[in-house]
Amino acid sequence: MLKDLVQKNRSYRRFHQDKPITEETLLELVELARLSPSARNAQPLKYFISTDQASNDKIFPHLSWAGYLKEWAGPVKGEQPSAYIVVLNDTEISSNYFCDDGIATQSILLGAVEKELGGCIIGSLNRLQLLRELQLPSHLKIVHVIALGHPKEEVKLEEMKENDHRYWRDVQETHHVPKRALNDIIVK
Numbered sequence: 419m420l421k422d423l424v425q426k427n428r429s430y431r432r433f434h435q436d437k438p439i440t441e442e443t444l445l446e447l448v449e450l451a452r453l454s455p456s457a458r459n460a461q462p463l464k465y466f467i468s469t470d471q472a473s474n475d476k477i478f479p480h481l482s483w484a485g486y487l488k489e490w491a492g493p494v495k496g497e498q499p500s501a502y503i504v505v506l507n508d509t510e511i512s513s514n515y516f517c518d519d520g521i522a523t524q525s526i527l528l529g530a531v532e533k534e535l536g537g538c539i540i541g542s543l544n545r546l547q548l549l550r551e552l553q554l555p556s557h558l559k560i561v562h563v564i565a566l567g568h569p570k571e572e573v574k575l576e577e578m579k580e581n582d583h584r585y586w587r588d589v590q591e592t593h594h595v596p597k598r599a600l601n602d603i604i605v606k
């Protein structure tokens with residue numbers, strides 16, 4: 419059921435780094451993005467894929483992880499993502515991608531979950547440095563990065579209390595994510 423996939427599609431930030439993800443798998447995921455809706459059908463998004471360790475190591479240092487977990491600097495070696503999809507805006511097509519990026523990214527992440535993988539959207543990153551690192555042409559702008567791997571952590575959804583939307587990690591290292599109740603997001 420779609421709801422099961424959506425529910426399982428949490429932001430995962432620790433992975434079994436020793437379990438690789440093939441380029442073929444990433445191409446299958448980008449195919450889901452390709453089939454997704456696009457404003458004006460302009461399709462101005464492109465994708466840089468990374469599956470090997472050398473390329474992954476170029477991407478990782480430019481990413482910021484879990485801003486609310488102040489004590490945690492991000493996944494340690496051995497728990498880092500096995501692959502990345504860098505979502506790019508091809509400004510030669512159009513600089514306005516409306517909300518195409520979110521739709522495409524959710525398609526990719528749902529596809530990943532269906533394959534027993536998991537990921538995290540990284541919007542907080544040093545775009546300029548990463549662009550330089552990847553040596554991409556200047557008409558391509560980085561929208562965000564999708565980190566992917568075989569999840570090594572449990573993520574639980576919680577009822578939001580007192581409007582506190584910050585996620586937290588408990589002593590067992592389970593990650594908890596508060597969500598607003600259905601009643602609280604329906605406007606009457």
Ligand SMILES: Cc1cc2nc3c(=O)[nH]c(=O)nc-3n(C[C@H](O)[C@H](O)[C@H](O)COP(=O)(O)O)c2cc1C
Pocket residue numbers: 427428429430431482483484485538539540541542543573585595
């Ligand atoms: C546009 C966007 C940007 C995000 N950027 C980051 C990020 O830079 N680093 C990070 O660790 N998580 C990032 N996240 C993940 C959110 O923190 C996560 O979606 C939120 O805590 C809810 O958890 P859930 O995805 O499991 O529902 C981002 C999510 C979205 C939608």
